[in-house]
Amino acid sequence: MSLRRTVKVVGLGALALTLSVEWLDWLRRRLRWWRRGRQGPLKEVLFFPTAITCVEHLYTPDPRINSPCPCPCPLPHGLETSFTRLLRHLLSAAASLDLCVFAFSSQELGRAVLLLQGRGVAVRVLTDRDYMRITGSQIGALRSAGICVRHEMGAVHMHHKFAVVDGRRLITGSLNWTLTAIQSNKENILVTEEPDLVLPFIGEFQQLWDANDPARHYPRATPPSDTLALPRETAPSV
Numbered sequence: 343m344s345l346r347r348t349v350k351v352v353g354l355g356a357l358a359l360t361l362s363v364e365w366l367d368w369l370r371r372r373l374r375w376w377r378r379g380r381q382g383p384l385k386e387v388l389f390f391p392t393a394i395t396c397v398e399h400l401y402t403p404d405p406r407i408n409s410p411c412p413c414p415c416p417l418p419h420g421l422e423t424s425f426t427r428l429l430r431h432l433l434s435a436a437a438s439l440d441l442c443v444f445a446f447s448s449q450e451l452g453r454a455v456l457l458l459q460g461r462g463v464a465v466r467v468l469t470d471r472d473y474m475r476i477t478g479s480q481i482g483a484l485r486s487a488g489i490c491v492r493h494e495m496g497a498v499h500m501h502h503k504f505a506v507v508d509g510r511r512l513i514t515g516s517l518n519w520t521l522t523a524i525q526s527n528k529e530n531i532l533v534t535e536e537p538d539l540v541l542p543f544i545g546e547f548q549q550l551w552d553a554n555d556p557a558r559h560y561p562r563a564t565p566p567s568d569t570l571a572l573p574r575e576t577a578p579s580v
């Protein structure tokens with residue numbers, strides 16, 4: 343075979359390979375879209391209390407990688423529970439996490455939020471003024487890490503328990519983010535990407551976020567001592 347013919351054959355082969363890869367990729371995306379279309383938006387219901395298992399592997403950079411968990415703790419490993427599902431949904435955040443929760447003292451959920459902050463996810467937390475001071479509250483640790491936290495400024499409780507992940511995935515239900523709620527109480531969580539359900543929660547979060555802006559409540563006066571100690575992002579901007 344002449345050199346010219348060899349080059350031609352190799353070139354055509356490379357072109358065919360490139361087209362095949364692109365076609366397979368197109369086919370894979372079409373199949374995924376088709377499957378998604380048939381199933382509709384994500385929806386999942388979780389009930390608590392949950393079995394107590396090791397969740398160490400979920401804090402790795404990519405929990406989808408099923409590598410053996412190196413953790414030597416005595417808890418069961420490799421089990422999928424309501425709590426591991428909740429953690430997976432939470433840790434799927436790539437751009438933003440808006441969290442609105444009444445009581446937040448779960449160390450594992452606190453660790454997840456701090457991990458997201460460390461990954462560059464924009465985290466905003468709205469909570470209750472009284473319950474952010476409960477024993478074991480994670481709010482102080484979140485603030486110390488520079489996470490923007492606001493609390494209910496009115497005389498009523500901020501009693502919501504919901505999170506919006508990346509502006510499209512809603513996690514909501516009765517569950518407070520406490521160990522008692524996770525391991526002892528009868529609780530529920532609904533996870534959905536149904537826009538008709540997610541969008542009102544996005545609006546509610548933004549409305550509460552704006553309404554509880556410290557700058558609105560302490561425009562010129564010296565803020566109360568508890569807010570003076572807050573990191574720059576949470577202190578009133580005057």
Ligand SMILES: [Zn+2]
Nearest residue numbers: 396413414415
């Ligand atoms: Zn373990």
